[in-house]
Amino acid sequence: MLSADPHPRPPIRVLIAKPGLDGHDRGAKVLVRALRDAGFEVIYTGLFQTPEMIASAAMQEDVQVIGLSILSGAHMSLFPRIMNELRAQGLDGVLVVAGGTIPKSDIPAIKDLGIAEVFGPGAQFSAIIDFIRSHAPAPSPSW
Amino acid sequence: MTAQDILERLRGDRRALPRLATLVENNDLRGLEALDALYGATGQAHVVGITGPPGVGKSSLIASLVERIRASERRVAVLAVDPSSPLTGGAVLGDRIRMMGRHADPDVFVRSMASRGRQGGLAWTTASLVHLLDAAGFPFILVETVGTGQDGTDIASLADTVMVVQAPGLGDGVQAIKAGLLEVGDVVVVNKSDQPGAGDTIRLLRSAFALAHPTTARVVPILATTAVDGAGVAELLAAIDDHAAWLDSEGERTHRREQRARTEVLAGIRAALDAKLQGLPHDSGALRAAVARVVNKEQSPRRAVASILAALEDP
Numbered sequence: 241m242l243s244a245d246p247h248p249r250p251p252i253r254v255l256i257a258k259p260g261l262d263g264h265d266r267g268a269k270v271l272v273r274a275l276r277d278a279g280f281e282v283i284y285t286g287l288f289q290t291p292e293m294i295a296s297a298a299m300q301e302d303v304q305v306i307g308l309s310i311l312s313g314a315h316m317s318l319f320p321r322i323m324n325e326l327r328a329q330g331l332d333g334v335l336v337v338a339g340g341t342i343p344k345s346d347i348p349a350i351k352d353l354g355i356a357e358v359f360g361p362g363a364q365f366s367a368i369i370d371f372i373r374s375h376a377p378a379p380s381p382s383w
Numbered sequence: 384m385t386a387q388d389i390l391e392r393l394r395g396d397r398r399a400l401p402r403l404a405t406l407v408e409n410n411d412l413r414g415l416e417a418l419d420a421l422y423g424a425t426g427q428a429h430v431v432g433i434t435g436p437p438g439v440g441k442s443s444l445i446a447s448l449v450e451r452i453r454a455s456e457r458r459v460a461v462l463a464v465d466p467s468s469p470l471t472g473g474a475v476l477g478d479r480i481r482m483m484g485r486h487a488d489p490d491v492f493v494r495s496m497a498s499r500g501r502q503g504g505l506a507w508t509t510a511s512l513v514h515l516l517d518a519a520g521f522p523f524i525l526v527e528t529v530g531t532g533q534d535g536t537d538i539a540s541l542a543d544t545v546m547v548v549q550a551p552g553l554g555d556g557v558q559a560i561k562a563g564l565l566e567v568g569d570v571v572v573v574n575k576s577d578q579p580g581a582g583d584t585i586r587l588l589r590s591a592f593a594l595a596h597p598t599t600a601r602v603v604p605i606l607a608t609t610a611v612d613g614a615g616v617a618e619l620l621a622a623i624d625d626h627a628a629w630l631d632s633e634g635e636r637t638h639r640r641e642q643r644a645r646t647e648v649l650a651g652i653r654a655a656l657d658a659k660l661q662g663l664p665h666d667s668g669a670l671r672a673a674v675a676r677v678v679n680k681e682q683s684p685r686r687a688v689a690s691i692l693a694a695l696e697d698p
């Protein structure tokens with residue numbers, strides 16, 4: 241029965257990353273705790289993450305979701321690089337969401353990159369949590 | 384799939400190992416069967432368990448050790464275990480943050496794992512992931528767990544070398560002695576030796592060790608490190624390598640692995656029984672009837688348990 245009894249609905253694994261050069265991660269840390277309280281397993285990788293760091297952490301941790309938190313305003317240069325790196329590593333199946341100080345006018349272009357949803361500064365944690373719950377892919381459908 | 388097929392797949396696609404790890408962690412049959420096939424290829428790795436109170440610098444020390452291990456051109460895998468919240472089942476897995484330096488190195492693999500309220504099952508799942516990393520060809524596997532007594536000593540059941548980490552401050556040392564952590568340590572480290580009181584903590588641990596191991600054949604090294612600048616870490620790796628050599632020369636490794644296999648099989652049985660019990664709803668007819676018989680003095684609790692167990696075996 242050890243074998244035939246998979247963990248009933250394993251927690252969703254989420255990577256929260258702070259790409260770029262802004263040195264503030266208070267917001268990201270509060271989000272990390274909110275996601276934990278929602279029952280997710282949250283891997284936090286800290287400040288100043290390059291696209292390569294984010295992709296390699298997402299791959300090794302086999303997360304279903306990546307949350308990008310950005311306050312520097314550099315999202316339009318960083319997000320395409322991150323999405324390219326994820327595709328290059330074959331991580332197209334991972335759900336990517338973004339949050340932070342992102343002007344509404346940038347959102348269509350960001351979604352065109354393959355980022356599923358963008359949460360502005362006023363977003364409720366509950367909206368982020370609900371979105372992840374309903375859109376996260378199944379864990380490791382194949383290997 | 385044969386072990387050969389699986390190993391080829393692991394070599395050919397960097398996503399394969401992490402995905403297989405997820406399947407094993409989730410008790411998914413595809414992962415478990417792959418692990419069965421791979422088991423014959425395990426036993427090559429030296430497994431180091433790293434335990435100690437929260438915040439003493441275990442992850443930072445691992446990051447520093449990884450640098451040293453890579454300098455000696457060995458591949459290394461890290462498995463970092465953090466507790467899940469018993470209330471929500473969620474977890475913050477924050478060890479990786481200290482280990483981002485080697486992200487571009489394909490010979491370093493870091494994986495975070497939540498305890499998921501597995502209790503006895505934690506040792507089982509951790510051991511399974513260690514087997515996977517071992518079969519995947521990592522000669523060095525570092526396993527981080529928070530050690531606060533019972534759980535921390537679990538690491539001894541799956542490691543070849545147990546490294547107990549402390550930090551300066553009398554409280555920590557005394558805590559470690561009380562928790563019985565020192566008894567399982569093969570190497571003891573006082574990290575944050577750049578902070579005041581490190582010398583005192585080392586002296587305290589040395590004297591405690593003399594008491595804890597009055598007849599031990601091997602002197603347990605007590606080392607000072609500063610993980611953030613790497614001081615003492617070369618000596619620490621040397622002490623781990625010494626312990627590995629000692630295990631081989633004394634035939635102790637075989638003995639430990641026998642004990643480890645026994646502990647693992649028992650942990651597996653326990654996890655399986657737990658899973659069965661969870662399948663027994665608290666309001667199930669059988670359980671309610673048994674409780675009623677106990678309440679009405681028709682059956683002793685011991686006999687009621689026996690009848691439930693028999694029903695679980697043979698529903």
Ligand SMILES: Nc1nc2c(ncn2[C@@H]2O[C@H](COP(=O)(O)OP(=O)(O)OP(=O)(O)O)[C@@H](O)[C@H]2O)c(=O)[nH]1
Binds near residue numbers: 439441442
């Ligand atoms: N001064 C000093 N600080 C250190 C040293 N090693 C680690 N730290 C700091 O101690 C804090 C905790 O370090 P971690 O490596 O996360 O400790 P840990 O034992 O893995 O913590 P948990 O996994 O949460 O139990 C961090 O802020 C580190 O920068 C050291 O040798 N000296």
Ligand SMILES: [Mg+2]
Binds near residue numbers: 527
């Ligand atoms: Mg840690």
